[in-house]
Amino acid sequence: MTDDATPAAAVRSRARAEMKHAILSAARERLARDGAQSLSLRAVARDVGMVSSAVYRYVPHRDALLTELIVESYDSLGAAAEASEGDVPRGDLAGRLRATGRATRAWALANPHEWALIYGSPIPGYAAPDLTISAASRIPSLLTRMLADAQRAGVALPDAPPRPGEAEALWQVVEFFPDGVPLETVARGLMVYTYLLGSVSAQVFGQRNNVVTEAGAAAFFDGELDRMAAFMGFGDLDG
Amino acid sequence: MTDDATPAAAVRSRARAEMKHAILSAARERLARDGAQSLSLRAVARDVGMVSSAVYRYVPHRDALLTELIVESYDSLGAAAEASEGDVPRGDLAGRLRATGRATRAWALANPHEWALIYGSPIPGYAAPDLTISAASRIPSLLTRMLADAQRAGVALPDAPPRPGEAEALWQVVEFFPDGVPLETVARGLMVYTYLLGSVSAQVFGQRNNVVTEAGAAAFFDGELDRMAAFMGFGDLDG
DNA sequence: TGTACATCAGTGAACGCGCGTTCACTGATGTAC
DNA sequence: TGTACATCAGTGAACGCGCGTTCACTGATGTAC
Numbered sequence: 164m165t166d167d168a169t170p171a172a173a174v175r176s177r178a179r180a181e182m183k184h185a186i187l188s189a190a191r192e193r194l195a196r197d198g199a200q201s202l203s204l205r206a207v208a209r210d211v212g213m214v215s216s217a218v219y220r221y222v223p224h225r226d227a228l229l230t231e232l233i234v235e236s237y238d239s240l241g242a243a244a245e246a247s248e249g250d251v252p253r254g255d256l257a258g259r260l261r262a263t264g265r266a267t268r269a270w271a272l273a274n275p276h277e278w279a280l281i282y283g284s285p286i287p288g289y290a291a292p293d294l295t296i297s298a299a300s301r302i303p304s305l306l307t308r309m310l311a312d313a314q315r316a317g318v319a320l321p322d323a324p325p326r327p328g329e330a331e332a333l334w335q336v337v338e339f340f341p342d343g344v345p346l347e348t349v350a351r352g353l354m355v356y357t358y359l360l361g362s363v364s365a366q367v368f369g370q371r372n373n374v375v376t377e378a379g380a381a382a383f384f385d386g387e388l389d390r391m392a393a394f395m396g397f398g399d400l401d402g
Numbered sequence: 403m404t405d406d407a408t409p410a411a412a413v414r415s416r417a418r419a420e421m422k423h424a425i426l427s428a429a430r431e432r433l434a435r436d437g438a439q440s441l442s443l444r445a446v447a448r449d450v451g452m453v454s455s456a457v458y459r460y461v462p463h464r465d466a467l468l469t470e471l472i473v474e475s476y477d478s479l480g481a482a483a484e485a486s487e488g489d490v491p492r493g494d495l496a497g498r499l500r501a502t503g504r505a506t507r508a509w510a511l512a513n514p515h516e517w518a519l520i521y522g523s524p525i526p527g528y529a530a531p532d533l534t535i536s537a538a539s540r541i542p543s544l545l546t547r548m549l550a551d552a553q554r555a556g557v558a559l560p561d562a563p564p565r566p567g568e569a570e571a572l573w574q575v576v577e578f579f580p581d582g583v584p585l586e587t588v589a590r591g592l593m594v595y596t597y598l599l600g601s602v603s604a605q606v607f608g609q610r611n612n613v614v615t616e617a618g619a620a621a622f623f624d625g626e627l628d629r630m631a632a633f634m635g636f637g638d639l640d641g
Numbered sequence: 642t643g644t645a646c647a648t649c650a651g652t653g654a655a656c657g658c659g660c661g662t663t664c665a666c667t668g669a670t671g672t673a674c
Numbered sequence: 675t676g677t678a679c680a681t682c683a684g685t686g687a688a689c690g691c692g693c694g695t696t697c698a699c700t701g702a703t704g705t706a707c
Contacts, residue, residue, distance in 0.1 A: 213650095216651080220649080
């Protein structure tokens, strides 16, 4: 991408990259502090010590800035979850799910505005480009890998007679799984993912205020994860 | 509240009430069309054919308008869910859960901005007053009533050895249940509620685009509800 | 080595917009004597 | 019955703010001959 044909060009393009990085950092900090609604190009320009119009040398428009932050957020969360999950022995499926869930929750509580940006209400007028869609897949990938590993290891995965319409509804998800994973397992896998996002959102967005005590929130979330692991056929907590 | 001591005063207070109603209607329409972000007092004033400052005769400030819309939304959703759930025979617990879930989903898809207002990312700078908290309890009440009915009817509710920290975490929820409902049931009940909000949000906010087919979304949601019913000990789909 | 030219990051002013909220006011209506 | 007064919904102008985006420009730096 960068034109490094001459030393001077290399210097220029490095400076450009640094400037762009500074802009993104400032935007990231704004987002973390005030949320996506107050993220304006003018504010970012101010933070970085520029006149607002100068930012347009680096970012074509406000939405592009948002897109970059969305991708960064997905990646930051994905990396955190992968790191935690990777520390668990491959055979401990419930442990891998627990690590993924805990890392997701911890990241979300530490970065509530970023969480809201990627999993909260859609931003009016903003259409997420395809770029963001692939960045969103790191957590789902962890889950599908668990299920694939489980199947390879011969763990008995949830199975049941097919429900009407479900095969059609889920064909796009089914394609991500190796052959032979039961449809029931695919459906439950998507449910576990749905549950994970739902529970973490409930916690981050304050929907559990006056419901779950602050002191007990982490312990209850562990319980939720273990029950979801049982629901998924990892371990036998479900009795 | 209204001062109807004289006929004239009655006319005045009726006119006042009508005007306030018109303002709220306009605000509700704005919210439904453009979302909470674009809900401004000035826009509402325009819609209702007033100068912006006149609205202050009826609404003390923008946040109060938001609060009224939040309460209205909770009530509208609660009424819809109660109506559907009420049509199901009391003994059919899985059916009651399914009706509640379907009504919630239908309401949310029909009123996505209202859904986002009450269950989406928090609005920056807005602190929900207590008023909204009680309005939020109609759906949870439906769920606790199902569980109370189940217990009264002698249905075997989920039970398990207590998990560390969970009794402490959930004592505020436990208080809503009749004595003798197992802690495991309370925990799962909260999980079903969490799941309901999470799944509906995922659908309303477009997080299932390219995941679940549009044609199959309703069918898959039915499957989710049935699995949650089984998780709750309603019926024996769980095997 | 020296000069004319090209590049391009950053400036500053401006356009046109919308917002929440305040304030002194008008003018219609009803009330009290 | 008639007049002075009180009430109060709605007006219009203003304050002070922030936003995204455009555009002609300056001035430093590097390039080509």
